[in-house]
Amino acid sequence: MKFKKLQKNNRGFVALIIVVIIAIVATTIAVSVSLSGLGELAGSYMTLQSHTSFDSADSCIEEALIRLSRNSSYTGGTIVLNNIPCTIIINVAGSNRTITVQSTSTRAVHNIRAEAVLGSAVTLSSWFEIF
Numbered sequence: 001m002k003f004k005k006l007q008k009n010n011r012g013f014v015a016l017i018i019v020v021i022i023a024i025v026a027t028t029i030a031v032s033v034s035l036s037g038l039g040e041l042a043g044s045y046m047t048l049q050s051h052t053s054f055d056s057a058d059s060c061i062e063e064a065l066i067r068l069s070r071n072s073s074y075t076g077g078t079i080v081l082n083n084i085p086c087t088i089i090i091n092v093a094g095s096n097r098t099i100t101v102q103s104t105s106t107r108a109v110h111n112i113r114a115e116a117v118l119g120s121a122v123t124l125s126s127w128f129e130i131f
Helices: 002-070
Strands: 076-081 084-093 096-104 109-118 122-130
Touching: 002 076, 002 084, 002 096, 002 109, 002 122
Parallel strands: none
Antiparallel strands: 076 084, 084 096, 096 109, 109 122
16 A cells, blocks of 8 residues: 555656646746847847937938038038937038038947039039948
8 A cells, every 4th residue: 555655646746847847948938038039129229229320420411511502611510410419520622522420329320421512502422331
């Protein structure tokens, strides 16, 4: 009779071990999925910051062109568009202007250079991103 009691207790112990193993596997999967989600979230945030910085730099080029059309002696400065600062530097060579812009978002920096010609109107002759 003692043998039957011992065997009954072993079955409960095996069942408990199986439940613990299943719980460990489930927890491991849940943690893995959570960490994967956090990585995706961080990546999405950096992509958003990069796009925001690029859009700001492009807007600063447009702002520099507008200011040049109003004042041909405009040489740049620092402006803030949508809470993102950008620095505008304009180099003069006769009627040609080289506009260099740097925009810095939280963790992303974008630099754009544009060439413009002053005449009866400001004409954009080139635009490219500097890496």
